[in-house]
């Protein structure tokens with residue numbers, strides 16, 4: 082949930098860089114695959130529910146082998162518990178299956194998002210069913226939770242969910258607000274510590290230059306959401322890695338129903354490569370750190386995606402190739418004849 | 421302990437390590453809420469290793485239930501379901517339905533796998549047909565293959581949907597329990613229509629589906645068989661020869677006489693449906 086609709090209004094071009102940066106951006110856009118051959122990526126924040134199968138295909142082609150889909154706001158408020166339930170179920174069911182058809186391992190985090198925490202009667206009901214989902218296979222954390230408008234209701238459910246995370250021994254994926262970000266981020270961290278949660282179990286998301294130092298200094302993971310052709314995706318992210326190194330830093334696309342790019346992680350890796358960041362550092366921020374952070378859930382088995390496996394449960398469950406549920410046949414979009 | 425609980429527990433004991441067994445025993449003797457959470461969280465405590473099961477004993481209790489390819493965690497989940505108290509039908513159904521409603525993929529697989537041994541079998545009919553409608557391959561497979569529930573409880577309409585969807589998705593129909601016993605006229609006619617559509621699109625029909633028309637022949641299907649004979653595809657020809665030799669429909673015998681080599685093969689017992697039971701089907 083990245084609230085980009087407001088940004089869309091403010092920045093219709095979605096590009097804020099200099100002329101020089103624009104040239105770089107265009108170069109990356111056209112040639113990024115040349116720079117990331119043999120690289121593997123793990124996108125720890127992407128809302129595939131809002132994306133098409135073409136995006137899955139593109140992710141697979143770009144080397145994204147595993148993803149985490151945090152539970153979020155769908156663009157308009159839900160009005161009943163049943164739609165929440167169906168949404169959570171789709172994150173552990175249909176979406177997981179859809180992803181597996183492209184050989185991408187799909188994990189999710191489950192939580193009540195900050196925006197809808199403000200509908201208290203509904204929020205109470207959602208809290209009732211959360212435990213049924215948090216213990217499920219492949220649920221790697223509680224998320225994305227935290228502050229949006231920084232209301233008392235948001236705080237109440239943030240605290241409550243921190244306790245659930247602690248009880249289930251799950252990492253927490255924290256959405257930080259776009260307005261009043263620095264204070265909101267500090268407050269999110271302080272409350273997590275107050276609830277006795279170890280900072281290495283918390284991934285603070287949507288960082289920028291103003292927040293990153295404090296997040297890292299206090300021992301939290303710092304995630305960055307990349308919009309590749311705004312300034313953040315270009316020079317800024319590279320500068321952050323140059324300045325802070327690669328420890329406990331991870332990048333994600335947070336692609337959703339707004340203007341966003343599911344290939345942001347792969348493209349940013351290409352840009353880092355162009356800018357001379359070491360392969361080691363690139364791997365840490367686009368793959369390894371996210372795995373290390375969320376594997377603390379006990380729900381990530383790297384063998385499921387490390388060695389280019391095709392399908393997960395089907396193989397484990399049946400050992401019989403036909404029972405895989407059908408890998409998607411590859412369609413040649415350049416062909417004129419459609420068969 | 422019921423006999424089926426006993427059989428499954430033996431299989432768990434044969435496979436699980438001490439820690440896993442301890443967990444299973446504790447959880448299966450808990451209250452409903454705890455059993456539900458245990459069902460959900462099983463993969464956190466139970467490995468997905470291949471199980472060992474005495475099939476002979478199992479099939480005396482539940483004929484045709486194919487579980488030998490299950491993993492331990494799937495088996496444990498089904499075992500846990502057998503501990504939800506079933507004396508109050510309404511309460512029982514509600515508890516199982518809650519698990520269905522909130523299930524992820526592998527939980528759905530376990531739930532549908534368990535249908536043959538759940539109480540009140542008639543209560544799960546709608547759910548079972550939902551699995552047939554599922555686009556998730558492994559969920560469909562859980563109801564479709566090695567599972568006697570559809571054979572025992574589906575209406576003809578639901579049964580035919582299961583078989584047709586299986587064929588439509590190029591899945592192996594011979595893994596459906598009771599396939600031959602529940603063959604019916606309506607299904608045979610629909611298969612013929614389906615074949616015409618596929619042929620018009622220049623696509624194939626898996627040869628083994630023709631085993632379902634043997635006892636429900638008509639003139640249209642006889643013409644289909646002729647087409648199979650002329651198709652230059654040994655699998656199609658085998659299927660046509662087998663149907664002709666097995667059916668009593670007038671005209672089938674003389675049709676077969678036009679293909680003396682195939683006729684000789686089928687009479688010598690060299691052809692069988694088994695040869696056409698293909699597991700790995702390509703997208704044709």
Ligand SMILES: [Zn+2]
Nearest residue numbers: 082083153335
């Ligand atoms: Zn998000």
